[in-house]
Amino acid sequence: MIELTLDNFDEEITNSDQPVLIDWWGETCESCLALMPTVTALAATYGDKLKFTKFNTSQKGVRRFCIKHKIMGLPVISIYQKGEKIAELGKEELSPESLEALIKKYC
Template structure:
């Protein structure tokens, strides 16, 4: 799992030639911590690149994509967000919503 900052977001996500699932999270967010191991499983099982960005430390990226609730997952393909999932969900629902199931 990649840890992103404002400085490397464009390079790691927007210029990636593979889909990237970005997890917008914060240290104080219990549901964010609940889905972290699920995202690690999805990354390992499906070969999907998962990246985390702490919204408290990188508010400009949060604002750029209008993220208002945590956790928010954005799936980027070819530099564009193509799917958004808000809130913690069980693994099977995340896989379904990401088109992996």
């Protein structure tokens, strides 16, 4: 899984031939940390069809960037294609089952 930063975000998201999953997470987000093993397991299963990345929202200086991408709470899983967000699951609808269903839709 690719760790995204402000420096590599555009390159990894915009220049990808595949759809890209972004796991938006934070270091103090218990729900995010609980979801990580599921995301990692799904990356092992579907990583040849979908690019798996993660963005730590606890990085210094990323608040405005997260707001720009409409990340207002955590956890959030987004799917981007050609640099545009095409799907998203937020905390309320995010479960291992809904996440796998979302991934299958874009594989």
